Amino acid sequence: MQITSFLQDKQLTIALSGEIDHHGAKATLRMVEEKIDQYMPTLCILDFRAVPFMDSSGIAVVIHTLRRMNELGGRLHLTKVPPQPEKVLRAAGIDRIVKLEGRELSHEM
Amino acid sequence: MKCENQMVLEFPSKSINESFARAAAACFAAQLDPTLDELGDIKTAVSEAVTNAIVHGYPDTIGTITLRCRILAGNVLDIVVRDKGRGIENVEQALQPMFTTGGAERSGMGFTIMESFMNELKVTSRPGRGTTVHMKRKIQKRGGQS
Numbered sequence: 001m002q003i004t005s006f007l008q009d010k011q012l013t014i015a016l017s018g019e020i021d022h023h024g025a026k027a028t029l030r031m032v033e034e035k036i037d038q039y040m041p042t043l044c045i046l047d048f049r050a051v052p053f054m055d056s057s058g059i060a061v062v063i064h065t066l067r068r069m070n071e072l073g074g075r076l077h078l079t080k081v082p083p084q085p086e087k088v089l090r091a092a093g094i095d096r097i098v099k100l101e102g103r104e105l106s107h108e109m
Numbered sequence: 110m111k112c113e114n115q116m117v118l119e120f121p122s123k124s125i126n127e128s129f130a131r132a133a134a135a136c137f138a139a140q141l142d143p144t145l146d147e148l149g150d151i152k153t154a155v156s157e158a159v160t161n162a163i164v165h166g167y168p169d170t171i172g173t174i175t176l177r178c179r180i181l182a183g184n185v186l187d188i189v190v191r192d193k194g195r196g197i198e199n200v201e202q203a204l205q206p207m208f209t210t211g212g213a214e215r216s217g218m219g220f221t222i223m224e225s226f227m228n229e230l231k232v233t234s235r236p237g238r239g240t241t242v243h244m245k246r247k248i249q250k251r252g253g254q255s
C-alpha cells in the first residue's frame with residue numbers, strides 16, 4: 001500500500017494505492033492517521049481509484065478514519081471506489097454512514 | 110456430489126499468504142469462466158476466511174492452514190478453509206454482524222461478507238481443536254462462444 005496526499009483549503013485528499021487486506025491494513029491506517037493529524041482537515045477524501053481489491057480489513061480502515069474525522073469535527077468522503085471495494089463497503093452498510101462520490105466509470109451500464 | 114476437479118494447498122499462517130491464497134483460489138476458479146464480479150466475490154470470501162484463520166485461529170503461533178477448492182457438478186465452486194487453531198466457543202455469536210473478539214483493526218464483518226458473497230456458508234468449530242469454513246458458490250453458465 002502506498003499513499004499520496006494533496007491539501008487544498010483544509011480539504012485533504014488521500015489517494016490509496018494497492019490491495020487492502022489484514023496484512024497491510026495497520027500500516028495503511030497509520031499512514032492515513034498521520035496525514036490527518038498533520039493537516040487537521042475539515043474534509044478528508046479517500047481516493048480509492050487505485051485500490052482494485054479490499055476485504056473487511058478495509059472497512060476497519062474507513063471506520064477508524066471516520067472516527068478520527070468526527071473527533072476533529074470534520075467529514076469523510078470516499079471517491080472513485082471500484083466495483084469490488086464498493087460491494088464490500090455496501091455489504092457492511094458503510095455507504096449509509098460515509099458518502100461515496102465520483103463513482104468509477106465501470107459502474108455505469 | 111461428484112467432484113470434477115480439485116486442488117489442496119497448505120501454508121503457514123503468515124499474513125503475507127492472504128493475497129497468495131485468494132489469488133490461488135481465483136486462478137483455480139478461472140476454469141469455470143466466471144465474470145470479474147464473481148471472481149471478486151470468491152477472492153473476497155477466501156481472503157476473509159484465511160485472514161480469520163491467521164488472526165483468530167492462530168493468534169500467537171504460526172500454524173498450518175489448508176485451503177481446498179473443488180469443482181462440483183453444476184458449475185459449483187466448493188471452498189474449504191481449515192485451521193487447527195484455537196476454535197470458536199460460540200459459532201452462532203461469531204456469525205453476527207459486527208461481533209469481533211479482535212482488536213481495533215477488525216470490523217466484525219468477515220462472516221457477514223462471506224455469507225452475502227457466497228451461496229452457502231457453514232462453520233464448524235471445536236474450542237482448542239480448530240475451525241472449518243465451508244463455502245459454495247455457483248458460477249453462472251455464460252452462453253455463447255469460446
Ligand SMILES: Nc1ncnc2c1ncn2[C@@H]1O[C@H](COP(=O)(O)OP(=O)(O)O)[C@@H](O)[C@H]1O
Pocket residue numbers: 056157161162163165166167192194195196197203204208209210211215216217218219220221240
Ligand atoms: N478461524 C477462526 N478461529 C477462531 N475464531 C474465529 C475464526 N474465525 C472467526 N473467529 C471468531 O469469529 C469472530 C468474527 O469473525 P469475523 O466476522 O470475520 O470478524 P473479525 O475477523 O473482524 O473479528 C472473530 O472475531 C473471532 O472471534
Ligand SMILES: [Mg+2]
Pocket residue numbers: 056157160161218219220
Ligand atoms: Mg474476519
